[in-house]
Amino acid sequence: MRIATWNVNSIGARLPRLLPWLEEVQPDVVALQETKCADSTFPYADLKALGYEAAHSGDGRWNGVAVLSRIGLTDPRHELLGHPEPRLVSAQCGPLHVHSLYVPNGRALGDPHYDYKLAWLGALAQQLADQHDPAQPLVLMGDLNVALHDEDVWDRSVFNGSTHVTEPERDGVRRLLDWGLTDVQARPGKGDRAFTYWDYRAGMMHKNLGMRIDYVLASAPVASAITDAYVDREARKGKGASDHAPIVVDLDL
DNA sequence: ATGCCTTATTTCATAAGA
Numbered sequence: 001m002r003i004a005t006w007n008v009n010s011i012g013a014r015l016p017r018l019l020p021w022l023e024e025v026q027p028d029v030v031a032l033q034e035t036k037c038a039d040s041t042f043p044y045a046d047l048k049a050l051g052y053e054a055a056h057s058g059d060g061r062w063n064g065v066a067v068l069s070r071i072g073l074t075d076p077r078h079e080l081l082g083h084p085e086p087r088l089v090s091a092q093c094g095p096l097h098v099h100s101l102y103v104p105n106g107r108a109l110g111d112p113h114y115d116y117k118l119a120w121l122g123a124l125a126q127q128l129a130d131q132h133d134p135a136q137p138l139v140l141m142g143d144l145n146v147a148l149h150d151e152d153v154w155d156r157s158v159f160n161g162s163t164h165v166t167e168p169e170r171d172g173v174r175r176l177l178d179w180g181l182t183d184v185q186a187r188p189g190k191g192d193r194a195f196t197y198w199d200y201r202a203g204m205m206h207k208n209l210g211m212r213i214d215y216v217l218a219s220a221p222v223a224s225a226i227t228d229a230y231v232d233r234e235a236r237k238g239k240g241a242s243d244h245a246p247i248v249v250d251l252d253l
Numbered sequence: 254a255t256g257c258c259t260t261a262t263t264t265c266a267t268a269a270g271a
Contacts, residue, residue: 010260010268034270036261061261062269105271145271164271190255199271200258208255211271237255244269 001251003029005124005141007244010036028071029093031100031141035064057086065100069093090091101142106163121172134180146173152212181224184216186247189233197244216249
């Protein structure tokens with residue numbers, strides 16, 4: 001079984017890259033973030049043609065998350081209690097309960113959006129504890145907008161006074177891990193750090209100045225079944241790429 | 254070499270991304 005996560009930065013703009021990627025990589029389950037479309041314009045038919053059912057939460061220009069599955073998709077859940085933005089969707093896909101999440105960016109320290117980011121992470125931890133059991137096969141996949149370790153950014157000193165590396169943000173992610181999830185370490189596409197994001201500007205991709213902000217967080221039964229995990233850096237290259245690369249994980253459940 | 258930002262929309266400018 002192969003699962004993957006990818007912040008596509010608009011599923012409409014990315015469809016010419018996404019569909020061939022699905023055919024090439026053949027994932028059974030995919031978590032997508034930043035679909036940037038309403039449910040009414042989500043490309044259900046194009047995905048169905050490749051064998052995927054989909055659960056999508058989106059309301060237009062910003063955010064938007066989806067779970068795709070070609071091994072069955074039931075029990076779709078579209079809400080994070082108290083937070084109306086479409087940043088979380090989950091569904092049962094065969095033996096796995098799969099969450100696709102897009103954590104708020106935070107923008108800047110002191111910005112109300114930073115407090116919203118921390119509150120959102122806290123609400124997610126609470127909802128997980130209320131609705132799920134870490135002894136069951138479960139994955140959280142998506143764009144956490146947090147670099148857990150200093151090594152997860154190309155140069156920690158650049159981030160002094162910035163979001164993504166602060167201890168309150170990291171605590172928000174650690175609380176998810178403490179509940180019973182493993183931070184799956186993917187093979188890097190280049191170098192020794194498995195970056196998943198490179199800014200479009202200033203040739204950051206070409207200098208490998210990136211960040212590891214996309215994650216696969218797996219409950220114990222899933223973590224122990226992993227046979228491989230890698231960042232698909234090829235998908236970040238060339239014309240019409242997202243600024244994020246997918247993470248692909250193989251399981252022998 | 255992978256090449257110097259991209260997206261959708263209240264569109265020829267703006268907000269957001271991280």
